[in-house]
Amino acid sequence: MKEKYIHISSLLITIVGFVFIGFLYVSEPRTLAEVATKSQVAIGTYEINKEEFGRGLAAFRAEDYGGARLAFERADPEKRDPATQFYIAYSFYRQGWGRVSNDDALFQSGLAASDRVLAIDPNFRTSDGSLGIKTATELKTEFEDGLKITPSDFNPFKLTRERK
Amino acid sequence: MQETDKEIEAVEVIDKGELDTVEEKTIVRFPTRKQSQTSSGSYATYILLPAVFLTVTLLGGLRLGAVDNAFLFLKPALICLVFAALTFVLFVRSRMITIEGWISEDRPMLENAGNIAVLLTLFTATVQLYNSLLPEQGLTFWVIGFCFFWTIWNNLFADFDPKRLLRSMIALFGLAFVVKYLVLANITAAPTGSWWQRLFENPGKEAFTWLLELPQYSAGTGYIQFFALSFYLIGLYLLPRQPRQ
Numbered sequence: 001m002k003e004k005y006i007h008i009s010s011l012l013i014t015i016v017g018f019v020f021i022g023f024l025y026v027s028e029p030r031t032l033a034e035v036a037t038k039s040q041v042a043i044g045t046y047e048i049n050k051e052e053f054g055r056g057l058a059a060f061r062a063e064d065y066g067g068a069r070l071a072f073e074r075a076d077p078e079k080r081d082p083a084t085q086f087y088i089a090y091s092f093y094r095q096g097w098g099r100v101s102n103d104d105a106l107f108q109s110g111l112a113a114s115d116r117v118l119a120i121d122p123n124f125r126t127s128d129g130s131l132g133i134k135t136a137t138e139l140k141t142e143f144e145d146g147l148k149i150t151p152s153d154f155n156p157f158k159l160t161r162e163r164k
Numbered sequence: 165m166q167e168t169d170k171e172i173e174a175v176e177v178i179d180k181g182e183l184d185t186v187e188e189k190t191i192v193r194f195p196t197r198k199q200s201q202t203s204s205g206s207y208a209t210y211i212l213l214p215a216v217f218l219t220v221t222l223l224g225g226l227r228l229g230a231v232d233n234a235f236l237f238l239k240p241a242l243i244c245l246v247f248a249a250l251t252f253v254l255f256v257r258s259r260m261i262t263i264e265g266w267i268s269e270d271r272p273m274l275e276n277a278g279n280i281a282v283l284l285t286l287f288t289a290t291v292q293l294y295n296s297l298l299p300e301q302g303l304t305f306w307v308i309g310f311c312f313f314w315t316i317w318n319n320l321f322a323d324f325d326p327k328r329l330l331r332s333m334i335a336l337f338g339l340a341f342v343v344k345y346l347v348l349a350n351i352t353a354a355p356t357g358s359w360w361q362r363l364f365e366n367p368g369k370e371a372f373t374w375l376l377e378l379p380q381y382s383a384g385t386g387y388i389q390f391f392a393l394s395f396y397l398i399g400l401y402l403l404p405r406q407p408r409q
Contacts, residue, residue: 003206007278010210014281017218018288025225030234 034077041078048084049075060087061130065095082121082136089113089139090131097163102146111143132164205408210278216399217285223392224292228382230355236381240295243309248290250316258324261286265406279407286403293396296389297340302377304348308340326405334397341393345386352378 027038040046056071068091076084092110096103117124117136124136133139142164227236255261266279294312299305315336324332353362353369363370372378 004274006206006210007274010214010278011274011281013211013214014218014285017214017221017285021218021222024222025237025239028235028237030229030232030236 037077041080046078046080048081051075053084056084056087060091063094065091079116080120082117082124083126085113085117085120086124086126086136086139089117089136089143090133093133093139093142094163097146099161104147107143107146111140111147114140114143205404208402209282209404209407213282213399213402214285216395216402217282217289220289220392220396220399221285221292223388223395224289224296226385226388227379228384228388230380230382233382233384238295238300240291241298244291244294244298247294247312247316248287250320251290252287254316254319254324254329257320258326258329259405260326260329260400261403262406282407286399289396289399293337293393296392297337297344299344299348300379304344304376304378308343312336312340330397330400333400337393337397341389345389348376348378349381349383349386351376352380355380 023039023042024035027042029035029038037046052071052075056068056075059065059068059071069088072084072088072091075081079085089110092106092113096106096110114136118140121136125134133142225238225240227238228234229236256263261283266283267276271279297308298312299308319329319332351369351372353366353373356362357365359370373380
């Protein structure tokens with residue numbers, strides 16, 4: 001091999017090596033599987049696991065919200081898909097909603113999930129007709145209202161409201 | 165250290181009687197087979213060495229979590245860069261590497277770039293080696309950090325040749341490895357059970373872990389860092405004073 005090509009190879013090895021090492025130290029994957037997933041994110045080929053998403057959706061429709069969340073998290077381990085994150089947030093809403101009072105812990109988690117949706121896609125709008133709340137902004141407002149204690153919380157007519 | 169001077173090749177050729185003398189000027193005919201030797205030296209310098217030093221750069225900050233063996237990538241502390249810079253000065257002072265032999269105006273830009281790339285990988289590997297050998301926090305970080313600084317500072321003003329410096333480096337890094345991954349790792353309590361349980365079962369280890377702020381890592385970390393240290397020293401051994409021309 002000509003010396004010139006050896007020098008070019010050396011430069012390439014060094015550049016590729018530093019990029020890879022920099023990527024690992026910045027993204028901090030905890031397992032080899034995460035290395036692969038984070039690499040897909042970095043090169044723009046990341047896709048959610050459709051099978052797990054389908055399982056999550058089936059569990060969501062069957063009102064098994066805990067199971068749905070687990071499946072959605074497996075489907076989108078990098079938390080980069082707005083639709084999956086929206087369903088996760090929605091599952092917190094439905095599970096935490098109460099006619100008399102809401103579950104604050106679940107609503108807090110839901111608020112964080114809805115924030116994630118807004119961070120990924122601020123204009124996200126679901127196409128699922130079975131959901132009463134269509135956008136992440138509306139969902140976030142529901143969570144924020146649910147977490148506040150206001151005089152309207154003591155309105156007895158609130159007992160007639162329905163979960164969305 | 166690899167000897168790269170042309171004089172040595174010239175002496176080999178003289179032994180074979182391929183020497184002509186014309187008007188008091190010595191002409192040395194280099195045999196064609198020398199070309200392949202140059203290439204193999206170039207492979208070692210430009211392909212093998214960056215690969216070795218990049219491996220050290222990768223592994224130097226890698227630890228394994230004590231509970232789940234998860235990867236933990238620790239970025240080097242600022243002091244590691246300072247130590248690496250001082251060590252680099254030491255390499256140059258002892259003529260382990262000659263800067264003018266690696267980077268020169270007379271060389272083509274591509275060759276200079278290749279040489280800078282090799283030196284850069286050496287520097288980052290040195291940074292990560294200090295990252296590997298320095299305890300992460302607490303009193304031990306400062307004590308061992310001070311020992312490193314003291315040794316390097318003393319060495320800066322001593323007369324070294326490359327072989328002695330390499331031996332000194334092996335001794336320094338070897339001792340630091342033993343202290344961190346054998347001595348300190350053995351007085352670190354394992355994070356199993358409750359704090360009270362650990363305190364009753366092994367009060368000494370728990371006290372040392374708490375007092376010295378020792379991080380708890382999986383046993384695999386020591387093995388990884390052993391390979392990182394070995395690769396680094398092999399890389400230093402293979403590093404020529406200056407690349408073949």
